[in-house]
Amino acid sequence: MNYPKYLPALEWKAPANIEHFGYYAVVAPVVTWANCRERFQSNMSNPAIRQIYFSVRKEDSRYAVASFIHKTETILGVKRKTTYNELYKKDGKYYNQVLQINIARFWKADYCRSSLFTALLRIPLNYSGASQIGAGVPYDPEKDNYEECLYNDNFFKLTPVAIKRFLCGHTKYTGAHPYGNDLAFAEIHTTGWYALMNEVPNGTNKGEGWKMLANPRELKSAETILAPSRFWR
Numbered sequence: 001m002n003y004p005k006y007l008p009a010l011e012w013k014a015p016a017n018i019e020h021f022g023y024y025a026v027v028a029p030v031v032t033w034a035n036c037r038e039r040f041q042s043n044m045s046n047p048a049i050r051q052i053y054f055s056v057r058k059e060d061s062r063y064a065v066a067s068f069i070h071k072t073e074t075i076l077g078v079k080r081k082t083t084y085n086e087l088y089k090k091d092g093k094y095y096n097q098v099l100q101i102n103i104a105r106f107w108k109a110d111y112c113r114s115s116l117f118t119a120l121l122r123i124p125l126n127y128s129g130a131s132q133i134g135a136g137v138p139y140d141p142e143k144d145n146y147e148e149c150l151y152n153d154n155f156f157k158l159t160p161v162a163i164k165r166f167l168c169g170h171t172k173y174t175g176a177h178p179y180g181n182d183l184a185f186a187e188i189h190t191t192g193w194y195a196l197m198n199e200v201p202n203g204t205n206k207g208e209g210w211k212m213l214a215n216p217r218e219l220k221s222a223e224t225i226l227a228p229s230r231f232w233r
Helices: 037-044 059-076 111-125 146-151 160-167 192-198
Strands: 005-011 024-026 051-055 083-088 098-102
Touching (some): 037 111, 037 192, 059 098, 059 111, 111 192
Antiparallel strands (some): 051 098
8 A cells, every 4th residue: 555645744833732633733833622523614715725633533543644645546546646744743752643734736636526535534543423423434554444334424425426437537516506506605615525415506406416426537417436346456
């Protein structure tokens, strides 16, 4: 297995520890944590924001998160992958609760990809809302139980065809926003992957938003495409 790329460790300068896992924050002198992934989307959609903090449960969770994203980007053929910085406190000890994530340009291309990215970050932690451990399977980089982890996650159980299609290379969302393009920018970005994949424009044909995912190289419609088993190895 290829390994995620870590950049030199950085000093954690925020004044307080984070008590919850699965939270997001923009890298800034004053750190403001967000537990609502959809509302954090407005930050993800800002092209100037390329680095975020992500809180984890314990030390080995940092590596699980980085490895899971790295595996996903390898499957997708992303050349310039996401990189990571571990953090340390003033006393020189590593700050095990937070990982700095330097997001690959691939995920910043549109709001569909960036919404999916923040959802993928939580899967290795077996996150189930409000910092609770879910009924899924945490990711173990040594076992590389990627499929087991991904498809047992409660969130992605709701969009199985869409995530398989995306991982097969149909990564370009070609549809309009399911609730119309006349909504305010902030409101558009509070829906994200689930809403886009469960509805097509105008709110019809629920559950078929995956049809709006196209291969960037082909940009043509296709019927249901499920990932062959050899694709994952």
